[in-house]
Amino acid sequence: RKEVEQDPGPFNVPEGATVAFNCTYSNSASQSFFWYRQDCRKEPKLLMSVYSSGNEDGRFTAQLNRASQYISLLIRDSKLSDSATYLCVVSRGGSYIPTFGRGTSLIVHP
């Protein structure tokens, strides 16, 4: 089983839709979780951290389920500008060394 797994998509949704991505991780000792956004041929940019209590930032909500070892990202009222690849990042157990998922591609169309 890969350390961090994501459905590569693409998720093709209309503007205004709500879309959710999941990311599973294999190491139960992992402590830090993040969602990054990467546009084509650009560097990743931090979207949000994921806390045990959940985290909401505007239209974006991230949640952590330690029991099932997955994190999720919910995007409400999708905009065209949300089109990108969303990378799940999980720290290795016992350290802060990050492991990136392959990314989930989102395409928001008019």
Added chain:
Amino acid sequence: GAVVSQHPSRVICKSGTSVKIECRSLDFQATTMFWYRQFPKQSLMLMATSNEGSKATYEQGVEKDKFLINHASLTLSTLTVTSAHPEDSSFYICSATLAGITDTQYFGPGTRLTVL
């Protein structure tokens, strides 16, 4: 704040030459920098972890003699791809963490290396 720069942004070189990529934290001190490589449609693959003043820790399968990393100061780390070959062509990205806050990374804009 927390800006990371990389230089050059793009480089094309002949097979057998060496290429140096610089990663700088512009407005903060970075005790730890990471070097990644990303092939098309693939995820970022961590190559090595670089701590200021000490030797880099390389990931399994990454040749330390081929990818030389130097982290001489709290704001600069360099990656040198020695004797580059076409299979080394990739997108190389560095990231830096704020001193004392080790789990949030700030990424440089990346360097696209093409080896002919």
